[in-house]
Amino acid sequence: MKLLLVEDEPALRSTLLESLRQSGYVVEVAPDFTQAYEKIKLYRYDCVLLDLTLPDGNGLDLLRALKTDDAAAGVLILTARDALEDKVIGLDLGADDYLIKPFHLSELNARLRAIIRRRQFQGQHHIVFRDLLVWPEQAEVLVRGEPLALTRKEYDLLLYLLANPGRVLTKEAIAEHLCGDTVDAADSFDFIYTHLKNLRKKLQEKGADNYIRTMYGVGYKLSNE
Amino acid sequence: MQAHNDKTVPYPLLLYVKLLAATNRYYLALAALLFVVASGALYYGVNAALRHEVDEQLGNQRQLIAALVQAGQPLRPTPFEDQLRVSSHPRPLGLADTLLPDPHEHTLVPCRQLTFQLRQDGKMMWVTLRKSLVETNDILVVVLGVMLGVVLLLLAGVLLLNRWLSGRLWGPFRHTLAALRHYDLQQHRPLVLPTPSIDEFAELNQAVMHLSQRLVADYESLREFTANAAHETQTPLAIMQAQLEQLLQVPALAHDPTAAPLLADLYGATRRLSRLHQALALLSKIENRQFADAQPINLAELLGEKTGQLAPLLEARNLHLHLHLGPTPALRMHPGLADSLVHNLLYNAIKHNQPGGDVTVRLTGEALEISNPGPAISGDPSRFFERFRKHHAAAESPGLGLSIVQQVGAYYGFGITYRYAAQGQRHTLRVAFRPVGPEGRG
Incomplete structure (x- = not known):
């Protein structure tokens, strides 16, 4: 998976780069419009992470350039602006998704997974994790070949964990993923706990290993060891 | 944006008199005053001049009569008996006003008389000459009438001229006023006005x-x-x-x-x-009114979507959701603001609820009502909408939710009211899509 990260803020760029590489992506970076434009024209990417406010241009123009080239790349807009307007324009221009800064890195991973899955395999992609097999298109989960019945939220939670294997997920990130990021996460910690407990129980009933670890005071982690 | 433009604000200037009417009023007052003064002056002036003329005529006649008598001619009676009266008894001398019956009209008419003494044939006689003042009164009436007519014509002329002028000269002013009234800062364009010749x-x-x-x-x-x-x-x-x-x-x-x-x-x-x-x-x-583009909003749909999103929170707190979605009002709002409004209302009802309680949403064509049970809150309800207002000092949320609700409401001219029913202990927030008038508040 090859990504292009267009982000002008050096500290954010390096942190994102590190996180994305840890998640197994091949990442190239472009700190400004000019370099990003060159890279878009020269190379092919699976997905472009696009900051809209660049020092020498508007990210939306890069999006337009990508779309006129008919590039296969998915586009995930990252914007700090309270982007009620830009978001709509971006999506109209053909961006796949958007994230408003500041965002959770785990959320970024989940969105990226979804975009790449949709783009490259027309949805016919499955996720394998240890003894789990998930068909996202059908929302079907198999544990050792046996179907697992999950509620909507439990399924969302599982998919979120699967998008971030081996990463510590904060309670805030999980809460906002499940409830939308306008909810004050602190209000929803208790329900994450409930859902996780149920998910764990269902997995264990089917004989799956207990790979959802609780990180005390922090959150949860899908252990891949 | 549309919504708050549609709100008809009574234009305060309309309560006042139009400039034209005000100036006309002054013109009229001045003209009336001048007319009264001028009429008075004219009346007395003309009257004095005419009497003076009559007096002079009487004086001339007296001299003529005196000369005739001195020449020894007898004082003949005239056919106009009432104009010359000779008496052998003493009468007050000099000029005087008197009223005499008019033989034709059988009314008293004002007259001027001059009485003087004559000695004829050694006998003293008192001669009174009289002249009717009716003709001079007629002249006065004509003069004053003409005067009044001219003044009225002048006034009418001034009024018409002013009206015409106001249509013509004040045109640019009205244009400017209309442009100002329709000016919308949201369009980010300065006003462009013509340069009138005035x-x-x-x-x-x-x-x-x-x-x-x-x-x-x-x-x-x-x-x-x-x-x-x-x-x-x-x-x-x-x-x-x-x-x-x-x-x-x-x-x-x-x-x-x-x-x-x-x-x-x-x-x-x-x-x-x-x-x-x-x-x-x-x-x-x-x-700063930076949400200009309004779109038709389906509030019922939005409520469904938002309650779905908040379902985990409801579930976690064991709250029941009652949605009563009636006919959806036709609203035009910025989608982001509609989202914020609904979200904050629902979120508020969830947050200040009690375990096992409910969130009841009632949407009608006129209003959206969201209510939840909970103990009474001390303090002034109108202050709940203030920023950083918290019900519990230790609450994690900064307390901006209801401020946002209120601001969005104010932006679109919605009336937002809070109500607490002690019976059943329910808090209700009502968003009336038409602003609540004083009589509607209950």
Whole structure:
């Protein structure tokens, strides 16, 4: 998976780069419009992470350039602006998704997974994790070949964990993923706990290993060891 | 935007008199005063002149009679008996006014008389000459009549002229006024007004244009400032958040069980700070009226979507949701603001609920009502909408939700009212899509 990260803020760029590489992506970076434009024209990417406010241009123009080239790349807009307007324009221009800064890195991973899955395999992609097999298109989960019945939220939670294997997920990130990021996460910690407990129980009933670890005071982690 | 433009604001100027009517009033008053003064002066002047003339005529006649008598001619009676009266008894001498019966009209008519003494044939006689003043009165009437006519014509002329002038001369002023009334700062364009040929209006237009240019510039810079402030603050927050999240992934944290929760708290605080910042940025954007593009909003659909999103929270607190979605009102709002409004109302009802309670949403064509049970809240209900107002001092949320509700309501001219029913202990927030008048508040 090859990504292009267009982000002008050096500290954010390096942190994102590190996180994305840890998640197994091949990442190239472009700190400004000019370099990003060159890279878009020269190379092919699976997905472009696009900051809209660049020092020498508007990210939306890069999006337009990508779309006129008919590039296969998915586009995930990252914007700090309270982007009620830009978001709509971006999506109209053909961006796949958007994230408003500041965002959770785990959320970024989940969105990226979804975009790449949709783009490259027309949805016919499955996720394998240890003894789990998930068909996202059908929302079907198999544990050792046996179907697992999950509620909507439990399924969302599982998919979120699967998008971030081996990463510590904060309670805030999980809460906002499940409830939308306008909810004050602190209000929803208790329900994450409930859902996780149920998910764990269902997995264990089917004989799956207990790979959802609780990180005390922090959150949860899908252990891949 | 549409919604708050449609709100008809009674234009205060209409309560006052039109400039034209006001000037006309003064013209009329002045003309009436002048007319009274001039009529009086004219009446007395003409009257005095005419009497003087009559007196002179009487004097002439007296001299004529005296000369005739001196020449020894007898004083013959005239056919106009009442004009000359000779008496042998003493009568008061000199000029006097008197009323005499008119033989034809059988009324008393004002007369002027002159009485003098004559000695004829050694006998003293008192001769009285009289002249009717009726003719002079007639002249007076004609003069005053003409005068009044001219004044009335003049007034009518002035009124008509003024009306015509106001249509013509005040045209540019009206144009400016209309342009100002329809001016919308949201369009980011300064006013463009013509330069009328009348100096004062040209100056006015220039001043107004200058003002609107400054407004637009200030508005733009304010907008940019808000956007930049949001951007500049969100960037460091984004860096903090991303780096803290990365820090949490460091394997070395596993060796110290106290380090990770500290980081996690820091992470949570960063998140809260950015949430607070977003809310404040939204409030200031609403106050600066930066949400111009309104779209038709299906509130029922939005409510369904939002309650779905908040379902986990409802579930976690064991709250029941009752949705009563009646006919959806036709609303035009900015989608982001509609979203904020509904979200904050629902969120507020969830947050200040009690375990096992309910959130009841009632949507009709006129209003959206969201109610929930809960103990009475002390304090002035109108202050719940203030910023950073918390029901519990220790609450984690900054207390901006209802402020946002109120601002969005004010932006679209919705009437937002809070009600607490002690019976059943229910809090109800009502958003009336038409503003609530004083008589509707109950």
